[in-house]
Amino acid sequence: xxxxxxxxxxxxxxxxxxxxxxxxxxxxxxxxxxxxxxxxxxxxxxxxxxxxxxxxxxxxxxxxxxxxxxxxxxxxxxxxxxxxxxxxxxxxxxxxxxxxxxxxxxxxxxxxxxxxxxxxxxxxxxxxxxxxxxxxxxxxxxxxxxxxxxxxxxxxxxxxxxxxxxxxxxx
Amino acid sequence: xxxxxxxxxxxxxxxxxxxxxxxxxxxxxxxxxxxxxxxxxxxxxxxxxxxxxxxxxxxxxxxxxxxxxxxxxxxxxxxxxxxxxxxxxxxxxxxxxxxxxxxxxxxxxxxxxxxxxxxxxxxxxxxxxxxxxxxxxxxxxxxxxxxxxxxxxxxxxxxxxxxxxxxxxxxxxxxxxxxxxxxxxxxxxxxxxxxxxxxxxxxxxxxxxxxxxxxxxxxxxxxxxxxxxxxxxxxxxxxxxxxxxxxxxxxxxxxxxxxxxxxxxxxxxxxxxxxxxxxxxxxxxxxxxxxxxxxxxxxxxxxxxxxxxxxxxxxxxxxxxxxxxxxxxxxxxxxxxxxxxxxxxxxxxxxxxxxxxxxxxxxxxxxxxxxxxxxxxxxxxxxxxxxxxxxxxxxxxxxxxxxxxxxxxxxxxxxxxxxxxxxxxxxxxxxxxxxxxxxxxxxxxxxxxxxxxxxxxxxxxxxxxxxxxxxxxxxxxxxxxxxxxxxxxxxxxxxxxxxxxxxxxxxxxxxxxxxxxxxxxxxxxxxxxxxxxxxxxxxxxxxxxxxxxxxx
Numbered sequence: 001x002x003x004x005x006x007x008x009x010x011x012x013x014x015x016x017x018x019x020x021x022x023x024x025x026x027x028x029x030x031x032x033x034x035x036x037x038x039x040x041x042x043x044x045x046x047x048x049x050x051x052x053x054x055x056x057x058x059x060x061x062x063x064x065x066x067x068x069x070x071x072x073x074x075x076x077x078x079x080x081x082x083x084x085x086x087x088x089x090x091x092x093x094x095x096x097x098x099x100x101x102x103x104x105x106x107x108x109x110x111x112x113x114x115x116x117x118x119x120x121x122x123x124x125x126x127x128x129x130x131x132x133x134x135x136x137x138x139x140x141x142x143x144x145x146x147x148x149x150x151x152x153x154x155x156x157x158x159x160x161x162x163x164x165x166x167x168x169x170x171x
Numbered sequence: 172x173x174x175x176x177x178x179x180x181x182x183x184x185x186x187x188x189x190x191x192x193x194x195x196x197x198x199x200x201x202x203x204x205x206x207x208x209x210x211x212x213x214x215x216x217x218x219x220x221x222x223x224x225x226x227x228x229x230x231x232x233x234x235x236x237x238x239x240x241x242x243x244x245x246x247x248x249x250x251x252x253x254x255x256x257x258x259x260x261x262x263x264x265x266x267x268x269x270x271x272x273x274x275x276x277x278x279x280x281x282x283x284x285x286x287x288x289x290x291x292x293x294x295x296x297x298x299x300x301x302x303x304x305x306x307x308x309x310x311x312x313x314x315x316x317x318x319x320x321x322x323x324x325x326x327x328x329x330x331x332x333x334x335x336x337x338x339x340x341x342x343x344x345x346x347x348x349x350x351x352x353x354x355x356x357x358x359x360x361x362x363x364x365x366x367x368x369x370x371x372x373x374x375x376x377x378x379x380x381x382x383x384x385x386x387x388x389x390x391x392x393x394x395x396x397x398x399x400x401x402x403x404x405x406x407x408x409x410x411x412x413x414x415x416x417x418x419x420x421x422x423x424x425x426x427x428x429x430x431x432x433x434x435x436x437x438x439x440x441x442x443x444x445x446x447x448x449x450x451x452x453x454x455x456x457x458x459x460x461x462x463x464x465x466x467x468x469x470x471x472x473x474x475x476x477x478x479x480x481x482x483x484x485x486x487x488x489x490x491x492x493x494x495x496x497x498x499x500x501x502x503x504x505x506x507x508x509x510x511x512x513x514x515x516x517x518x519x520x521x522x523x524x525x526x527x528x529x530x531x532x533x534x535x536x537x538x539x540x541x542x543x544x545x546x547x548x549x550x551x552x553x554x555x556x557x558x559x560x561x562x563x564x565x566x567x568x569x570x571x572x573x574x575x576x577x578x579x580x581x582x583x584x585x586x587x588x589x590x591x592x593x594x595x596x597x598x599x600x601x602x603x604x605x606x607x608x609x610x611x612x613x614x615x616x617x618x619x620x621x622x623x624x625x626x627x628x629x630x631x632x633x634x635x636x637x638x639x640x641x642x643x644x645x646x647x648x649x650x651x652x653x654x655x656x657x658x659x660x661x662x663x664x665x666x667x668x669x670x671x672x673x674x675x676x677x678x679x680x681x682x683x684x685x686x687x688x689x690x691x692x693x694x695x696x697x698x699x700x701x702x703x704x705x706x707x708x709x710x711x712x713x714x715x716x717x718x719x720x721x722x723x
Contacts, residue, residue, distance in 0.1 A: 063410075084209070085292065087332025091409045094329055099444060115210060122328035146185045148178045150322045152449050153329075160178045160322060161456035 005136050006105075007126040012117075012139035019055050019076060021109075034078050037062050040070075048073055057109065060088035064096050071102045076127065081110035090123045097124035097154045117142040122155050172233055172304075172541060173318050173463040175283040182325065183280040186287060190214050191273035198270060213293075213331075215286030216272055219593050223267040225275060226289040228296040231303075231317040232260035232544040236535035239542055241282040243527035249275055253523045256512060258584055258635055259338070260298055260544040261289055265591050287325060292333045294324035294405070298340040300348045301543040304464060305553040307501035310362050312464045313343040316370075316397060319452055319460060323398050330405045334412035335420035337405070338377075350546055350662035352376045352384045353638060355422045356404060360394070368394045374404060374434065375426030378632035382668050383423040386431035388438060395457070399450040403442035407434070468539060469554070472504025476557035479506075482564075491613055492564055492575040506557050508538070510550040510567060511574040511582060515607035518600045519585045520548035529570045537563050546635075547623075548584055549577065580622040580689065581607040584635055588628030588645060589652070595628035597645025597652035598678070602626055605682035610689075619689055622702040625660075638662035640703050641688060642669040643681060654681045658688070658714055659706045670711055673719050684718045691717035 004017040019032045024039055028047065034055035035043070047054050055076030056067060067074060077096060079089035089108065096102040107127030108120050114134035121143045128139065152159045158166070175183075190210075197207040208218075215226040227242070234242075242262055246254045249271045250264040257263055267275070279285055288295055297320055299313045300306070320339060324330070330337070340351040343360035351357030357373035369391040376385030392400050404422075413419045426434045483490045498507040510530065513519050522530075530550060534542045537559045538552035545551055555563055567573040576582045583606060586592065588599030603626055610616045625639030629646075636642035642657035653675035660669030676684055689702075691714050696705045706714065 060414075085332055086414055087292075087330075088410055088414075090329045090332065091406050098446065098449075116332075118326075119328040119331055145189050146326065147181050148185075150182075150325050151327060161452055163178055164176070164459065165453070165455060 003129070004107075005128040005130065005139055007121055007128070007143075010140075010144070012128065012136040012143070014136050019053070021057065021078070032075065034076060037066060040067075044070065055105075055107075058089075058092065060086055060092075064092045064100065068100055071096075071100055071104070074104060076105040076107050077102065078107040078109045078127075079125075081108060081112055084111040084113045084116060086111075090119060093120070093123040093125050094153065114138055114142055118145060122149070122151075122153050122157075124154055172235070173314070173460060179322075180280070180283065183283065183285050183287075186214075186285060187273065187276040187280045190276055194269065194273050209291070211272075212290045213288070214272070214276070215289030216267070216269075217290060217593075219265065219591055220589075221591070222265065223269055223272065224591070225264045225267045225272060225286060226257070227254075227262045227264070227279060227284060227286050228289045229260050229262060229284070229544050230321050231297050231299040231314050232301055232546075233314065234534075234542040234544065235282075235540050236531035236542070238282045238284055239527050239531040239534065241278060241284065243524040243531065245275055245278055246527070247524040252525075253521050254527070255518070255587060256520045256522060256544050256548050256550070258546050258548060258586070258633060259296060260301075260546055261296060262544075263587070265587070290336075291331070292335050292337075293331045294327060294333075294337045294339065297321055297324075298338070298349050298354070298546055300342045300344055301545040301551050302344065302348055302498070302507060302553070303543075304466060305500050305502075305505075305507050306344055307499070308346055309342075309344040309360075311343045311360050311368055312461075313341045313360060314464050315457070315461050316341050316343075316358070316360065316394070318463075319398065319457065320401065323401070323450075323452075330409060333405070333409055334414045335417070335422075337408070337422065339401075345664070347662075347664040347666070348545070350635070350638065350666070352666040353378055353382075353635070353662060354385060356401070357385045358397075363391050370394060370397060372400065372404075374438075375423040375431070377421050377423040378635060378637045379421070380418050380630045380632075381424065381427075382632070382637040383427060384666050384668065386426060386434075388431055388435035395454070396447060396451055398452060399445060399447040400438075400442055402450050403438045403445060407437045407441055411437075466502075469502045469505065470556070472502075472556065472558075474503035476504060476560075479557040479560055482561035488568075488573075488575070489561060489564055491617070492573055493560070495575040495579065495617070496573075496577045497560060500554065502554075504557055506555055506560055508552040508555045508560060508563055508567075509545075509577045510552065510572050511576050512549050512572075513576055513582045513607065514571055514574050515576075515581050515611035516604050519583050519603050522550070526570050526572055529566060530572070533563055533566055547578075547582065549582070575613060576616055578621045578623065579616045580610045580619050580624065580685075581616055583607060583624045583626060584639070585626040586628050586633035588626075588634075592628060594631055595645065596630075596647040597628050597654065599626040599628040599634055599643075599645060602643060602645075602654065602678065602681050606685050609682050609686060619693070620701055622689070622692075623661075624685065635662060636660070637668045638666065639669060640701075640706070641685060646675055648675065652678050654678065656681075656684060656688075656718070658711060659703065661703055672711065673715055687717045688714055 005012040032053040053075035057078040340354040341358040372389040373385030496509040543551040585599040585603040589595040627634035638660040656672040657669030
């Protein structure tokens with residue numbers, strides 16, 4: 001079972017994962033599950049009728065907009081990185097957070113590497129299944145390696161152009 | 172020009188510290204070369220044929236004397252005493268040791284330089300008009316917008332793992348000196364009918380295996396929305412660009428497959444759905460950047476300089492330099508002094524540490540502390556008083572930097588080629604040297620006039636051969652270096668891709684073929700025609716005959 005980090009108050013914290021990731025050819029077990037978009041579209045209503053949380057796993061070529069009307073009842077959206085170089089999930093995460101106002105967990109799964117921690121946190125991921133054995137402490141350190149940012153995302157950091165306004169007012 | 176503030180500086184310091192930690196892990200064997208590769212590539216460090224190559228970003232091609240001195244120091248201390256300026260206005264050092272790389276980044280950061288995003292599938296260093304701020308034909312200083320884009324694109328959390336590298340060029344002049352139509356995004360700043368500053372946005376240009384000229388997807392983008400519109404383009408590309416085939420992963424392939432109109436509709440839909448105010452810079456920040464580029468310190472001078480005119484009359488060599496290398500400035504009494512890095516017989520774009528130091532001195536003394544790098548692999552002192560140009564010329568001549576061949580036949584663009592690059596099929600530098608030697612007589616070169624030769628050692632087209640008036644592409648034929656010639660390309664405002672001349676030639680036949688092409692041009696040309704004009708009028712046939720008739 002892959003280990004899970006959650007991003008809480010600016011830190012990566014190792015967490016128990018209540019969800020079971022279920023492939024399309026597997027029988028759905030008891031408890032909280034993460035299933036594919038295809039399966040969610042055919043079985044989602046039935047599963048959500050039971051007393052459990054349902055998460056959806058999106059491949060990079062599946063648009064997050066497909067979930068727009070279901071997001072309030074989805075416990076986790078797992079965005080796949082088939083290779084670390086495949087950066088489509090970064091856009092998907094930002095659209096989820098910034099356009100679709102999704103407040104649940106956005107989880108990075110697949111080839112999830114320490115060196116990407118900062119980009120992921122900035123784009124709105126708050127769940128990680130690192131593939132490289134990195135520790136929560138390393139994850140936190142890499143995410144905070146830079147004191148400033150140049151872009152505004154939903155991570156709450158003030159971009160440089162906002163920081164500068166503050167500096168000017170302080171004079 | 173823009174000076175880094177505390178925030179910009181801390182970004183560079185944090186990056187240098189990060190890379191030092193990453194290098195330490197590699198040198199200690201904690202990570203493998205495979206794991207290290209993507210990390211070092213994000214810092215512009217390539218493993219080439221002989222050593223590591225470090226590509227240093229020169230943001231929008233602008234240097235101060237302090238920066239140039241630091242580059243000279245680094246070239247002398249950590250490399251073989253010279254550097255290579257590239258067609259993307261960066262500086263490459265080809266003989267770097269991994270253990271020195273963190274120290275080099277620290278030295279660079281001290282003068283506000285870095286190697287951020289000089290490789291990898293991210294938004295690369297921006298290119299702009301080397302005449303920015305000095306030319307009368309611009310509507311605004313394009314560096315203001317280049318700096319805005321630099322900041323926005325630096326460590327962009329969403330766009331650091333794109334399908335492929337991404338290059339943006341911006342110009343604000345009628346004449347395109349930045350080759351914007353061969354960029355992933357080309358931005359041309361102009362004024363609309365109401366006098367407002369707007370961008371024409373071109374997307375999907377690029378050279379390489381499948382060359383395209385950029386297609387216009389927006390005619391009049393209000394400047395205040397530049398960054399949100401760029402975000403929309405990049406997001407459409409990031410989500411929909413091909414990732415299954417490295418040769419089809421550039422945005423040009425996406426634009427070509429969708430068609431420019433359909434692509435534009437997708438961008439517009441994305442843009443309309445986005446929160447523009449979260450991305451676009453506030454006016455205060457744009458004003459801050461604008462103020463940094465405000466012209467300052469120009470003297471009021473007569474348009475004609477007696478000292479300059481006297482020197483022209485007295486010294487034919489200076490007169491030639493003035494004709495070919497000095498460009499009019501927007502301020503009366505000033506000129507732009509082009510410094511050619513194309514000494515016949517030398518490597519195009521190479522500059523020694525001593526030459527860098529001399530240029531730094533000249534910049535601080537005569538050119539308001541500025542040096543520019545051009546995509547044609549030359550340097551430029553942008554703000555020199557005409558009165559001072561004879562002295563500048565004399566100093567340049569003393570260190571071999573006064574070659575009077577700007578835009579002439581020996582002003583050749585060439586990539587490093589098989590002499591350095593692991594990707595190359597053939598050498599580019601010796602071909603450039605052969606051709607330049609043939610036209611080393613400055614009278615002959617001037618008689619031939621404007622003729623842009625561009626050489627790439629492989630299909631990746633770092634030497635821009637597709638847009639050379641004469642383009643030369645190195646190919647591998649069963650282990651032998653051959654060269655495919657194209658004619659009629661142009662990277663300027665009349666951008667055109669060259670047409671293939673005929674079968675590829677062996678290395679020793681390339682310079683003679685160029686000789687033949689020039690002979691045909693001189694025979695066919697009409698009054699006032701450049702090589703390109705004659706080719707466009709007369710077509711491929713006479714040139715083809717000139718080169719291949721003899722060979723048969």
